[in-house]
Amino acid sequence: MLLAIGGIIGALVITGILFVNFSPQFGGKISKEQLIEYAKSENHNEGKFINIGGVTSEMSMGNMLKAIGGMFKNIPNTKPNSPIEVQKVDSLNIANYHSKTRFIWFGHSAFLLQMNGKNVIIDPMLSEVPAPHPLLGGKRFNKELPIEIEKLPKIDAVVISHDHYDHLDYESILKLKDKVSMFFTPLGVGIHLQEWGVPKEKIVELDWWQETTFEDLTFISTPAQHFSGRGLSDRDHTLWCSWIIQSNEENIFFSGDSGYASHFKEIGDKYGPFDFAMIECGQYNELWSEIHMFPEETAQAGKDVKAKRIMPIHWGAFKLAQHSWTDPIERVSKKADELGLTLVTPEIGESTGIDDEGTSQNKWWNRYQK
Template sequence: MLKRILRKVLGAFVILIGLLIVAYLLFNNFYPSLGGDVSKERRQVYEVSPQFKDGKFNNSKAVPKDLSFGETLDLAYKFFTTEVKNGRPKEDLEVLKLDSDRVAAYKSQTKMVWFGHSSFLLQMEGKNILLDPMFGMVPAPHPWLGDERFNKEMPLDIEKLPQIDAVIFSHDHYDHLDYETILGIKDKVEHYFVPLGLGVHLEAWGISSDKITELDWWQEEELGDITLVCTPAQHFSGRKLNNGQSTLWGSWVVKSVSESIYFSGDSGYAPHFKEIGEKYGPFDLALMECGQYDKMWPDIHMMPEETAQAGLDVRAKKIMPIHWAGFKLALHDWKDPIIRVRKKAIELNVKVIAPRIGQEIMVADSLGTYPNWWKDL
């Protein structure tokens, strides 16, 4: 009798495991938000890149460390079970709303608007450019797999965005490259500029390959009177468990005759910041990653003190901390990034600006002040 019960329990367990495996395979291969896969033929094209070896893209130094299965489980357990005091604002962040007609008609000096986290609308030389547009509510392949963003509203809804001359992406992680956002903007976008390989996701979502330009580190393209440069970052990529480092990650230089911007993407602190500063600096404004860090992953995200130093390295006249005030993707207090980076910046004599979500930023402005809007939230 006992053996019969044990056999039934074991059989049910095996069936459950089998169903889970089948569900995972179906999700991994057919769920659209996961994006595309780099083909064998495409990998052969990327072999000319100094960053590509052993079938994948690599950082200049050997990071991030490949975790064992046990280490991965331990990291996941700590992330999902650790209670973070003040991990989110007390209430949804209010945003400043934009007038869509005014935005569409704007043709004056270079201006930016922050949409939270690492997303921006940049208006430069009569062009409308989106940086890492992620307007979705959850940075995950499915809403059940992540926490909602801190701001439920956007400064401008997707359908009210102006025609977009270019979209620039830094890498393919879900908090930067979002399936629903691409579906919402693709009829408005003229062209996409991305690091090597990232185009496979856009193509999987219906974007024509002739509207996509893939660049390696240090490669440049012209957008009218604007120069776009894909520059290094120290990070990683992947949207599935089995396609890590199949696409390149990067930072970007956006430069006109009179003004220049640096967009760090996601990156650990490394020598590339000084190299970029020496080659393309000084910058009127550097948008510097500052959030979602932890001592468990120090090589792929900067601590706030490193963010301030990196701003000095790239020779920025002022820096704006980004990659915070959007999502809870780490175990720190949500206000910790801005508090710590400003403290270090004072020590290094680096100017920091911290506008509200939706607040207009005049790139060349050296006198503008911003309130401590996060203080009581």
């Protein structure tokens, strides 16, 4: 009996090791030459990227046990009472759109941004489960996407904030890569794209405060307070960031994942005001508050960057923390009112202009309350 149990455990361990080392979902590995190059960055120390002020994402053993214990607590309303219905998008409508800047939210932090006649996709996690294997994560709240990847027209640029599974998805990249002109990532993330077949010449990696122009759009990598890694041994080997996307007339901010810190005010002072800001709001916990901000901090971050209109993101698609699925949007709405901020809350798939007024008061999530 003991031999049988030991054999099963051994087989599981071997299977896990093989999966981690050979499954393509984990992406590429930083080379020695890249490590030497990245060491020139002010945000790199002793072989890893770091946060401003040395803020770390490492959890103590006590907090780790608390986090594991929290997974077994019976928290009400962590998912919608039925699958979220999305607004469908017509591929021809996307391909033929050449009007004012608009976006289509895919849930969580994924967007299609149409700006100056260009199609830009941000953090394309368009699969069902944000994990290296379907058994390792919960499914998306909506059963279908606003539009399937295969039906998307040519994509001019893909922007990626960091390499976590809920922002950089292997299957999505495989389906997208042949229709994308250019990928923009923080330092190191391009190694995953290359591993998945994206040509090196189609990838631009930027450090914080660096910028590049692609046709008539400017992409600026700005700080975030977070971490990175897709496997067991690559923590912080690649950089994380927020992004600014500018045209000749408009200025848009995307926070990526981040704890609340002084970098938001610094970004606002340097590049604000912003016409529109997409700011993280969801998957938070007191145990990791330095890398995922609370909803009240989301509103304050919007004020710090001097955004005219704010959209809470990183919610509405997956359960990645032990809070009610509507807690983020309810709390940030209250705080935004207190601060006199304009909040934008479109439905998944809804085509929304960055200055549209109609989406500001749309409390669509109430249709899915238990």
